[in-house]
Amino acid sequence: MYKYDKIDQQLVNERVAQYRDQTRRYLAGELSEDEFRPIRLQNGLYIQRLAPMLRIAVPYGLLSSKQLRKLGDIAKKYDKDYGHFSTRQNLQLNWPKLEDVPDILAELATVEMHAIQTSGNCIRNITTDQFAGVAPDELFDPRAMAEIMRQWSTFHPEFALLPRKFKIAVSGTKEDRAVVQMHDIGMEFFKNDNDELRIKVWVGGGLGRTPILGSVIHESLEWQHALSYCEAIIRTYNMHGRRDNSYKARIKILVKAIGIEAFKEQVEAEWVHSKNGPLTITQAEFDRVSAYFEPMPYETLPANDASFDTQLASNPAFTAWVKRCVHPHKTAGYRAVTLSLKKHGEAPGDASSAQMHTVADLADAYSFGELRVSHEQNLILADVKLSDLFTVWEKARAAGLATPNIGLLTDIICCPGGDFCSLANAKSIPIAKSIQAQFDNLDYLHDIGDIEINISGCMNACGHHHVGHIGILGVDKGDTEWYQVSIGGKQGNDASLGSVIGPSFSAEEMPSVVQKLIDVYVQERTPEERFIDTARRIGMDPFKAHVYAESEEVTA
Amino acid sequence: MSQLIKGNQIAQNEWTRVIPPTFGDEPVRKQAGKVVMFKLHDEETFTQKQIDATEIPATGKILLPLTVWLAKKESLATRMAAGEIGIVLQTHEPIEKLVEAFDDLNSLPVIAVYVQIFADGRNFTLGNLLRTRYGFKNELRAVGDIMRDQLYFLKRSGFDSYLIKEGRNAEEAIASLNDFTQPYQGASDDVPVWRRVNRSQV
Ligand code: SF4
Numbered sequence: 001m002y003k004y005d006k007i008d009q010q011l012v013n014e015r016v017a018q019y020r021d022q023t024r025r026y027l028a029g030e031l032s033e034d035e036f037r038p039i040r041l042q043n044g045l046y047i048q049r050l051a052p053m054l055r056i057a058v059p060y061g062l063l064s065s066k067q068l069r070k071l072g073d074i075a076k077k078y079d080k081d082y083g084h085f086s087t088r089q090n091l092q093l094n095w096p097k098l099e100d101v102p103d104i105l106a107e108l109a110t111v112e113m114h115a116i117q118t119s120g121n122c123i124r125n126i127t128t129d130q131f132a133g134v135a136p137d138e139l140f141d142p143r144a145m146a147e148i149m150r151q152w153s154t155f156h157p158e159f160a161l162l163p164r165k166f167k168i169a170v171s172g173t174k175e176d177r178a179v180v181q182m183h184d185i186g187m188e189f190f191k192n193d194n195d196e197l198r199i200k201v202w203v204g205g206g207l208g209r210t211p212i213l214g215s216v217i218h219e220s221l222e223w224q225h226a227l228s229y230c231e232a233i234i235r236t237y238n239m240h241g242r243r244d245n246s247y248k249a250r251i252k253i254l255v256k257a258i259g260i261e262a263f264k265e266q267v268e269a270e271w272v273h274s275k276n277g278p279l280t281i282t283q284a285e286f287d288r289v290s291a292y293f294e295p296m297p298y299e300t301l302p303a304n305d306a307s308f309d310t311q312l313a314s315n316p317a318f319t320a321w322v323k324r325c326v327h328p329h330k331t332a333g334y335r336a337v338t339l340s341l342k343k344h345g346e347a348p349g350d351a352s353s354a355q356m357h358t359v360a361d362l363a364d365a366y367s368f369g370e371l372r373v374s375h376e377q378n379l380i381l382a383d384v385k386l387s388d389l390f391t392v393w394e395k396a397r398a399a400g401l402a403t404p405n406i407g408l409l410t411d412i413i414c415c416p417g418g419d420f421c422s423l424a425n426a427k428s429i430p431i432a433k434s435i436q437a438q439f440d441n442l443d444y445l446h447d448i449g450d451i452e453i454n455i456s457g458c459m460n461a462c463g464h465h466h467v468g469h470i471g472i473l474g475v476d477k478g479d480t481e482w483y484q485v486s487i488g489g490k491q492g493n494d495a496s497l498g499s500v501i502g503p504s505f506s507a508e509e510m511p512s513v514v515q516k517l518i519d520v521y522v523q524e525r526t527p528e529e530r531f532i533d534t535a536r537r538i539g540m541d542p543f544k545a546h547v548y549a550e551s552e553e554v555t556a
Numbered sequence: 557m558s559q560l561i562k563g564n565q566i567a568q569n570e571w572t573r574v575i576p577p578t579f580g581d582e583p584v585r586k587q588a589g590k591v592v593m594f595k596l597h598d599e600e601t602f603t604q605k606q607i608d609a610t611e612i613p614a615t616g617k618i619l620l621p622l623t624v625w626l627a628k629k630e631s632l633a634t635r636m637a638a639g640e641i642g643i644v645l646q647t648h649e650p651i652e653k654l655v656e657a658f659d660d661l662n663s664l665p666v667i668a669v670y671v672q673i674f675a676d677g678r679n680f681t682l683g684n685l686l687r688t689r690y691g692f693k694n695e696l697r698a699v700g701d702i703m704r705d706q707l708y709f710l711k712r713s714g715f716d717s718y719l720i721k722e723g724r725n726a727e728e729a730i731a732s733l734n735d736f737t738q739p740y741q742g743a744s745d746d747v748p749v750w751r752r753v754n755r756s757q758v
Contacts, residue, residue, distance in 0.1 A: 018735045
């Protein structure tokens, strides 16, 4: 993975000093609440319902074991002994003290980490596929480009105060796991017919109050122009995006208002001036950064392992885990492993300090000392030998990290919601827990198969509810918490946005609503259909009829 | 004491910014009950009534809003020629209007970019474009809701003087011009770090 040189280290050190002084001025009353707000947000510090929340950047979801241990230590020392992995592949601390943040940043800087631009109206953490570099279907490992873009976007002077937050995702696989269509800019790397690296550029996607999938603004951009082209897009947005209404300030609203063709014309007119200029990425820089992402020193292994096969044949619990949590790998004899942070009854994405240490130890012993955070809020060991899988499973299981539910109903994506977030309309974590309790039967979960449930506590859609196969959104109806349910959303290449099934439900009703949706699916499915396939084939009505029919009987 | 930072130090402010009067009947836009501080691109800056009523000091160096200059330029030609007039561009005003108003932008001794509220980052793009695209070489001044925390970004966006808002310590703010030693990206002041230094050597 990328290692800081003196320049990177100096920059984060200077950032710590800068932020320390900003905090000092705020506490001394030299900065007003309103003035400090954009400053602390650019450093990932929210003032939440119960305490501040600090979001720590995990660039494109990649962590070393040393970094994860440090995060565990920080959570122990400055917080309540746990952290929350978010859908932006970052780590959030829910209880730090505002005055402690400069010290936390100083500790992070010792392991090449920071909280720069994890919030605020600026370019946010660049995200990518959690299996980057190891996925068999990968056409291009996007991590070097993600790092080049991370550096370019860090303290970009021109784009420090945009109309609204700006999210960029990069991907290099056939199957899009980075959800590029859901981002302000999505960059899909591919090789053209002449084997040259190109980028399909998407713009104007995003969830939130007005969910829109992105539009293609460039079909085949030469990679050397990635930065100048992004600058042309963001400059156009900086000048013309709406700042008068924060709900209409995302780039998607601008693109929609003037149309993708007109927007593209403006961007191209802007780009003429910078194309082929100093922003053009040189082969030398690309090579320098790529060298940090060379394949791991893999052993030459056979494709099969006898001990693994034996365990698989004899241990059903292990088999269930392998089926859900172990993923294919480019290299023979290796697999990628998802460590589930979705244990039933725990807040999705939460990890205790002890768990972080356990995962760091596992990474050191079995996966070259590195790991990844997925946007589904799990942790990944990307390079595990087949012959080590059984041991990894046993150790992960002892630490509560081996729930074999990856991709299943209880692998719920869930934002912090009303328990922590001051913007929330409703709580989200208890909903996730009650659904997990309703479906706390592994055989049944496996029978239901692949399904994604996404929960957001409000319109801001941090839980990506629009693209959940079942999406749940907290709404506020005069002081009580209600939940709106949608079905038919999906991430990936054939992404779609879900449709609301009807009037919202109380928190108590939610497990049975999900149960009814599942009942309809189980009854209607063909043998090869996943929930989303059935939902797409038969449409909304059967689901709606079943969910609402009985509740009417009750009231009648 | 002066609130102006120029050349890494506090400097005397020779320029008086001319501000049109308000009458209370200017259009105000509200959003959820709050007055909107951001004007949309190309929205009207001052009403005709405000422009007509603007009093222009008879002597001294003055910074005039672009719209006021456009309305009164005939009567001010000699002062312009004498180098007594600079122009204030607001962040929502199209830069093309400024560029088209002058045969040579460099006939202006100073251009000031006014930002009404800190969170409006359009001034960065305007500064960058004035320097890189339109070749402006004279003083580029940041005015309005300017605090220490924008200085580094303003500097990199081509500004070379900064009028810190009243009530803030301008002297201390100077340090923030150098918050970072070696920035990553290219901007109007420099090329990207990988063109600036040989990173395989550091
Ligand atoms: S979706 Fe709403 S409630 Fe949930 S974390 Fe985001 S802002 Fe908070």
